[in-house]
Amino acid sequence: MNASTLGLWSRPDLREAVAAEDWGAVLRIYRKAAGLSQTKVGELIGLVQPDVSDIERGRRRVTSVEVRQRITDGLSIPPELHAGAEASTPPPVASLVLPGPGPDDDLLSRLTSATQSRVKVDAPTLDWLDRLLAEHRSAEDRIGSRPMVGVMRQQLTTVVDLYGSARGPLADRVVRLASEHAQFLAWMAQDQAQTPAALAWYDRSHEWALEAGDANMAATTLSMKAHMAWSGGRGDRAVRLAEAARWSAPGASLGVQGMAAQMAARGHALNRDGDDAHRLLDEAQGLISRASERPEDEPAWMYFYGETWFELQRGMIAMHLNDWSAAVGHLTTGLAALEPTYLRDRTWYGACLAHAYAGDGESARALLTALPLIPDAATIGRPHSWNELHKTAAVLMRAGAKEGRQLVDALTPFD
Known part of the structure; x- marks a missing residue:
């Protein structure tokens, strides 16, 4: 018995519960509509009856990617209903939406004509997009990721659309910009625990970074995958990905190398290896301290790393230990x-x-x-x-x- 034979997934209440990722409501509505017991639903999704009961009653929150995947697969939830599936693919072509004060009229006109008429892309347009991305990163620090996702998906579409009109070095800049936008989308998906979407965006960002010859972004995407592994409790994988970020991109800046070292430190801490955790965090802090002497050599997204951030990371490592x-x-x-x-x-x-x-x-x-x-x-x-x-x-x-x-x-x- 499955949802497709019962037509359950046409029910508005069930579709709304999936869209909201309210897994307790999903299980409860599905079970009652299908006439199943909690034990039978548990068999479908690989959980015991008490766990199903706790999820339905809100006593247990579904935060594990693995458990969400079990529910998705076990109940045959259509992919188009799942938020992660939609977010894992690039958005359709759309116009640029500005979250606040826009560029001057000349730049706005230039950007609009570039996306609509395929006229030649120029450096001022790309400079403006660089600045706008930096402002969006800063805004996300203050208000969180949820309000930013739609804006950034549309903005990435604009950047990708510019590629057809770019030539020579400008084409490389467009690819680099696309890589940075994809990395930011990946981070926001990760922030909302949409792991499949985040992995898809990180893969896309890494591919574009390699195409653009951007060692800093190529290393950063691997470091952020290490961060995802750490978030999921996978210390060994966090260490391996962080190490890969360092050896696979030898041209990365000192700051980006420091980011990778501290990600490895997190993985070791998760594995209760305090010596390696503290050693690598000290190394990371040294690298980023040296990087601060030449900030012009560092990519824009490294603005957050400093003494305060390292103090907080030492607190996190102490918690793991x-x-x-x-x-x-x-x-x-x-x-x-x-x-x-x-x-x-x-x-x-x-x-x-x-x-x-x-x-x-x-x-x-x-x-x-x-x-x-x-x-x-x-x-x-x-x-x-x-x-x-x-x-x-x-x-x-x-x-x-x-x-x-x-x-x-x-x-x-x-x-």
Whole structure:
């Protein structure tokens, strides 16, 4: 018995649940419409009945890519309904949509004519697109990825459309720009836990980077794949991809090499290899410190790496090594210096700090740190910050601390 024979996937409520990635509603609606038990649904998707019950009731959140894939495959969800499938392919041709103040009239006219009439592309147009991408990266730090995806998909379409009119060195610049846009889309998909889409965009970005001869972006895409492996709990793969980022792109800048070294450090920390984790993080910090002496040699996307960022990374590594006191110290220092407008990152590292307090037995501090983060975690911080707050609640509950139930009660209205 499957959805295609029952015609279930024509149901608006089921389609809406898939689009929203509300897996509890997907399982509940599918099961009741198909007349199946929780045990039978569990057999279809490779989970036991208590797990199905917990997901349906919202007691367990589906954050694992593997579990989402089991649900997708087991229930025969049509690919066109799944958000990751749509996001993994380049968008159709569309006009450029500007999120705020646009370019001067001359540049806007030049860009419009280039995309519509295939006239010769010029350097000022590409310079403007470079600046616009930099502004979008900065905006994403402040407001999160969700509002940016549609704009960036349309902007990438514009860049790709310019390629047919570009000649000589300008054509190389267009390919490089396309690679940078694809990498940014990959990062935003990754930020929203759309792993298949992120991998597809990183692959596209890497291919275009190689075509353009851009060693920095080629290495960066591999480093970000290492970051995805780390996020998924795969330490060995994170280390291998980070190492590949270094040996496969020998022309990469010092900063980009430092990015790869710190990604490898994360993988080692995940594997509880503290010596290699600390050694590589020290090496990464040294490389990026040297890079700061010649910022003109670094690509635009390296703006975020600095002393504050490394302080926060030391906190993350300490968490992996269960050195909770050190984690609290590093994260507290890093958050105090983090740009106030970086709401997404302040929410994420704040949630990690709450977790570290809970791990260190500081239940009251954990709750006090977590509660103010909930509104932002529920909006710009989903799924990562939100999941981290739930992990904090679970640590407190296992310790028998009353603050665990208080945090759960505070989170529940937003679930």
